[in-house]
Amino acid sequence: MSEVTDTKAAGTDGKKVNPWLRAALEYGPIIAFFVGYMIVRDMSFTVSGREYDGFLAVTAGFIPLQAICTFILWRVTGTISAIQIATVVLVAVMGGISIWLNDERFIKMKPTILYVFFFAVLAFGLLRGQSYIKVVMDHSVPMEHEGWMIVTRRLALFFAGLALANEAVWRTMSTDVWVNFKTFGLPLAIFGFFMAQSRVFQKYGIGDDEAE
Template identity: 40%
Template sequence: MSDHRPLSPGLRGVLDYGPLAAFLAVFLLLRHQTVHWGGADYPGMIVATLVFVPLTILANAVLWLRTGRLSALQLITLVVVVVFGGLTVWLNDPRFIKMKPTIIYLLLAGLLGLGLALRRNWLGLVLGEVVPMTAEGWRRLTVRMMGLFLALALLNEVIRRTQSDTTWVLFKTVGLMALTFVFLMANMPLIRRHALPQDDDRRR
């Protein structure tokens, strides 16, 4: 018998946003300071990354132990976090952690585009249980999400190259979530228009 069970909303929130919140808190605490350790000086961004990477690994490990699975998106994000976060700390260079959102969004846009080219509903496979829709609805939403990911990748590049570390961190931790929420709200008419009837509706 499996011990896997659904996560409570509270634990799900901690696992999803806890590492990011810790990254933001450590950065804001140390953004004007330098930590001397092991014969080297590390700015606040590097220390925040040093906290963020192991917490992200821990959160995914807990998620896997509790549910028995990790989605493709979670695995992609975990690999990119470990690689680019590790390079950030190892080389003491914040450019790598700043590149992480760009890489993730380009990978996601590429995967969605490949799915469309192969006529595979990969977005529906991930979200279909939560948002049942027609094939045409998933195709339209996939195209829009590709546009979103490409736009966010471009926006991240502009901000990381032209703005301060503080501006980038706020964009990474708060701005991206806000933009994603606005995108989802803007696409609610599409989702409602192509929604499949629920089981309760079918029995009526």
């Protein structure tokens, strides 16, 4: 899954995108990963004399699927976010290392690396007195600078917490638990975080006339 996605419903060139198509392209790969894992988790596959378990077999299919869906999303929207690029690159690199070494630990580390990266980027912006999340969301949720700084500080800490949570889950629990955590726990946590910021958006929100 793309753990955090660009919230734009249209690209910078004005292309309109069916929201159901966008959702399918953004969340389809992680749902397909979950379904595939549930089907083949107890199986093993031999390729070129090497035996791979079901988790790594599904990972091998997930890598190109994530890349293809991201490419299609870029073609239909006319834009692609840095978050989406980072996600595809990390999936390819960490998934590829896992398959190459026949070691599932590396793909499980991917969310940790991604969230640490997000934390570092947001923290760097905060040190400069800037909110980089504003660049992604201000077009859809106009808000005063102070409000964006509050949300950005909270989001940076939230990403740090998600990184720690992912490390704790994959290092101490079974692959089944991690797959469920990755598929459902992380997206729900992100959704819940932004829902919890509703008071900030209401307090510092800018009306249409003021934003214009």
